[in-house]
Amino acid sequence: MNPAEIEETAILxxxxxxxxxxxxxxxxxxxxxxxxxxxxxxxxxxDASVVSRHLKTLTQAGILKLExxxxxxxxxxxxxxxxxxxxxxxxxxxxxDLAAA
Amino acid sequence: MNPAEIEETAILxxxxxxxxxxxxxxxxxxxxxxxxxxxxxxxxxxDASVVSRHLKTLTQAGILKLExxxxxxxxxxxxxxxxxxxxxxxxxxxxxDLAAA
DNA sequence: GACATATTTGCACAAATGTGCAATTAATAA
DNA sequence: TTATTAATTGCACATTTGTGCAAATATGTC
Numbered sequence: 001m002n003p004a005e006i007e008e009t010a011i012l013x014x015x016x017x018x019x020x021x022x023x024x025x026x027x028x029x030x031x032x033x034x035x036x037x038x039x040x041x042x043x044x045x046x047d048a049s050v051v052s053r054h055l056k057t058l059t060q061a062g063i064l065k066l067e068x069x070x071x072x073x074x075x076x077x078x079x080x081x082x083x084x085x086x087x088x089x090x091x092x093x094x095x096x097d098l099a100a101a
Numbered sequence: 102m103n104p105a106e107i108e109e110t111a112i113l114x115x116x117x118x119x120x121x122x123x124x125x126x127x128x129x130x131x132x133x134x135x136x137x138x139x140x141x142x143x144x145x146x147x148d149a150s151v152v153s154r155h156l157k158t159l160t161q162a163g164i165l166k167l168e169x170x171x172x173x174x175x176x177x178x179x180x181x182x183x184x185x186x187x188x189x190x191x192x193x194x195x196x197x198d199l200a201a202a
Numbered sequence: 203g204a205c206a207t208a209t210t211t212g213c214a215c216a217a218a219t220g221t222g223c224a225a226t227t228a229a230t231a232a
Numbered sequence: 233t234t235a236t237t238a239a240t241t242g243c244a245c246a247t248t249t250g251t252g253c254a255a256a257t258a259t260g261t262c
Contacts, residue, residue, distance in 0.1 A: 001127045010123045017115030018250080019108055026102045029194055037209065047252050052210055054250090071208050071259040083195040090187035093130055094180050119220080138239060148222050153240055155220090172229040172238045 001092065012085055015061035020044040021054045025063065025077065034067055034074030102193065113186055116162035121145040122155045126164065126178065135168055135175035 001009070016022055027043040028035060041051050055075055058064045063082055067074045102110070117123055128144040129136060142152050156176055159165045164183055168175045 001130075003124075006123050006127060007120055010118050010120050012118075013114045013123070014118030017111050017113075017118045019111050020250085022107050022111045022114070023104075025194070026107060029102075038207090046250085048208085049210070049253080050251055052208095056210090073209070077194060079195050083191040086187045086191035086194075090184040090191070093126070093178060093187075094184040121220085139237090147220085149238085150223080150240070151221055153238095157240090174239070 009085070009089060012061050012063065012082075015057050015063055016082075018054075020046060020050070021058055024051070024054060024058065025082075028064070028075065028077045031076070034065075034076040036072045036074050040075065110186070110190060113162050113164065113183075116158050116164055117183075119155075121147060121151070122159055125152070125155055125159065129165070129176065129178045132177070135166075135177035137173045137175050141176065 016025065023044045024040055027040060037048065037051055037055060040055070041048050044051065055064060059066050059075070062085075063078060064075045065078050067076070117126065124145045125141055128141060138149065138152055138156060141156070142149050145152065156165060160167050160176070163186075164179060165176045166179050168177070
């Protein structure tokens, strides 16, 4: 892993590594359909503006996908991407055991 | 995922989600044998005290295993645990797609 | 148009975080 | 014992981060 890859991965993990943000992700985990910010506010007891900022952070990190329709903005988990990134890191950590041997 | 589980997972991800710490983890990834802090200093250009603190953070998060021998302290990746945690999260994020359907 | 609802942004602030340097502790070697 | 090496800790500091509130923006409805 080169520095650029490390940095990119760190951004993803950092975005996930905060309680309220991870709560939002878990909430979206259980949702079949995209959810708007108002609905997501319920899962963590902070101001709507805070949720808005967390959702932005998660979106920028490639964790959520945003869909605008009217005055609502619906967020959904980018399940494929996040799972791929996490598994990729898991594989590196585990498999290099063999590579180094 | 209940709040306690979310908090625990967040701690792990937060520990991994910092450039220098992830660099240390990647370095240890490539090592077959445990490494002491001096050796690990080389992979990120910060003071030894900073490396020491990062190693402590990673150890507390269950990412590294510490082995003391004499004045040296050798660190190694807890490959099994980290990979397990990352895969577990990946599975939750991906599989709940089906669960919700 | 006026108004209501959904979301973001500006501002302020406290707390957490990453960092370097100097001093300290711990263990070995002379 | 003294000196050396490995690692941690205390202190200070700048930066980042998470937060709430109020104001602004954007879109829909009357």
